[in-house]
Ligand code: FES
């Protein structure tokens with residue numbers, strides 16, 4: 059293995075660092091119309107009339123579209139495999155506006171200035187209704203977010219629009235109440251996590267045009283090109299065969315771009331006018347009408363016996379879908395599957411949930427996808443029960459953590475085939491010098507230094523659903539083309555999959571030309587989400603290479619005039635085993651396959667996994683807390699990860715560092731807030747603070763690898779896992795500093811200072 | 818308003834609107850490395866050099882560059898490659914969208930500060946946000962780049 063497990067530089071790195079024009083905005087055709095949206099100032103309103111006469115007179119305006127011009131079939135913008143669990147609850151333009159910023163009209167003009175002017179000149183009359191903003195009051199509230207009769211759910215997720223329910227579910231293993239009654243200690247607490255914006259640096263953006271065949275071509279910053287094709291077909295009521303989606307380089311996604319956000323508007327303009335059209339979301343639009351993490355309220359009851367054996371966990375979660383149900387019914391499942399399953403010996407567990415509609419921005423997919431919220435609640439509760447038992451929070455975890463060989467009853471009954479959580483804990487303790495630092499030290503300046511811990515897991519793809527397909531072709535001169543349908547969003551999957559292919563084909567990585575994604579040309583892939591790419595598409599690469607090797611050997615043997623059993627292939631040549639001087643090079647085979655044969659050498663395989671093996675992690679935070687102001691500084695963070703075999707050391711490390719920092723943002727700063735009227739209060743980077751360089755000190759990452767038998771080269775996923783530990787670890791550290799438990803994120807300095815005053 | 822602006826060594830004379838941001842002006846000249854990430858001067862993605870000093874091109878009007886020299890990453894290809902190689906070897910360009918603005922500021926810092934401490938580096942680059950990397954790999958790349966420059 060030359061490339062797998064090495065710190066290989068990304069194939070596109072040098073074009074990125076020299077600023078080459080590789081992103082959507084850099085490639086917009088010169089004659090494209092500029093699309094801008096008139097957005098609703100109200101969180102709940104019906105449009106009674108729209109007058110666009112004056113706006114149409116603005117020089118340069120080409121078209122203005124309103125709900126009267128838009129198709130009337132409801133659809134979901136969630137990028138999921140059909141039939142989508144997310145209800146069909148949207149129109150491109152609707153008369154009913156369900157959250158502030160919902161689109162009222164689409165304006166297309168020759169210049170941005172003209173489009174903006176026209177937006178301001180459209181006259182709209184609204185029938186303004188009282189908005190439903192508190193998700194705790196949403197279920198069975200007389201204000202209905204989706205009163206429409208054509209609301210429909212394709213899957214049995216428990217949706218009921220007449221009760222504001224997007225989905226509901228419950229499962230129980232064992233007898234929870236009986237177990238709780240038998241426990242020596244029970245800890246009950248309700249946690250509240252907020253909506254967070256992915257805040258990828260490149261906002262949502264798309265351009266569209268009709269190609270030489272008259273088909274709609276959509277170039278978009280998306281994680282899910284094949285889903286975009288289907289969603290556009292649903293929404294625009296045109297045939298899928300008439301749509302082509304291309305993904306260039308994209309400036310970050312983190313799940314945000316697992317929904318269709320900006321694609322529909324220029325697409326509708328191009329369909330109506332026949333002209334190329336483009337839309338670039340402002341940061342403000344990305345903040346107010348994106349696809350953020352679902353706000354949740356979770357009540358946890360954990361029961362343990364005196365010796366610290368955790369016997370039972372009961373979890374109820376209420377999730378705020380916001381105005382639209384994108385990813386609502388699916389994120390909620392991860393709240394329990396990926397938190398309860400950290401504990402291997404539970405005698406009983408229960409999970410119940412409701413996902414409700416309100417008049418706030420619709421939620422979406424954000425790295426961690428519900429697991430982040432669930433793990434915060436369960437891990438914080440486990441630390442609290444450890445404190446009640448006067449136990450070190452590491453020790454209670456060491457006693458109860460899931461182990462290799464166990465059946466994970468709360469994780470679809472899957473066996474735990476690879477797990478180095480115990481080694482991760484050991485290593486993290488050493489790196490953090492936990493035993494010396496736990497629980498706290500008071501410094502001379504009065505500040506408190508303390509440490510906190512949490513564990514985390516995620517999945518690797520969606521079992522039985524996600525598909526990765528790959529095609530590899532041998533070209534003349536013996537180089538390969540690797541075609542993939544998964545979407546590199548900076549995560550480096552084009553490189554990672556090339557590393558795997560180079561090792562399987564025993565060639566130089568520069569001999570692999572990689573290309574993705576164009577739905578007309580790439581093999582089908584569900585897309586890059588649910589931590590699926592390395593694990594699912596990676597396995598498709600391994601399978602494809604095996605098939606291609608067979609064909610290369612067959613062709614080489616026939617060129618040598620011997621049978622396939624008599625030859626071997628070493629990546630450079632096919633040779634006769636008994637007489638190594640008789641050989642043909644891969645270049646000769648490549649050339650020969652291009653001449654007078656019936657078989658150009660190419661192979662294509664798909665892969666889907668019946669299981670979703672979890673990667674695991676232990677995170678430890680060391681904080682400096684000023685008891686006078688309550689200010690918390692994370693001065694050191696240690697993350698030890700078991701993602702199976704590490705395919706690319708650099709990229710895995712940077713993923714981990716980046717995920718930890720996003721997690722710190724969630725724990726301490728990030729919080730989408732609304733006014734009483736339902737408009738977002740912090741809709742810019744001025745007010746919605748994401749961590750900057752000044753907010754961080756050292757972050758140290760190490761890997762403790764297990765070997766996952768179902769993964770390519772023993773690999774599991776890493777992308778989402780790494781965001782999950784900071785919130786519970788920091789809350790644990792704050793308790794160890796102050797003796798106070800905080801259950802609402804973000805934990806603000808003023809809350810800590812106030813809490814200490816009241817103590 | 819008629820202005821004469823030198824962009825990466827080429828002199829342009831244009832009649833431009835007085836409210837045109839420098840960012841849009843340089844992009845219209847084909848300098849597509851320059852990105853916009855916000856409307857509130859908070860992200861640093863749009864950093865260019867004006868007479869050799871880093872500025873946020875979203876917040877400087879193009880008319881202010883009249884008679885002056887503007888440099889974007891396209892004009893510093895060689896230096897960008899030299900530092901970029903260190904960044905690439907750390908994986909510190911994840912999506913790469915923040916890289917041009919960040920690199921422009923790193924190059925300015927390398928000219929301005931002698932032997933900066935980690936703290937000084939953080940301070941200097943505080944205005945360059947990155948959502949992907951968590952900043953650690955970027956700091957490692959800067960350290961290695963500065964060392965290599967020193968060792969010549
Ligand atoms: S675009 Fe964000 S600071 Fe200039």
Ligand code: FES
Nearest residue numbers: 911912915947949
């Ligand atoms: S690398 Fe993506 S924002 Fe910095």
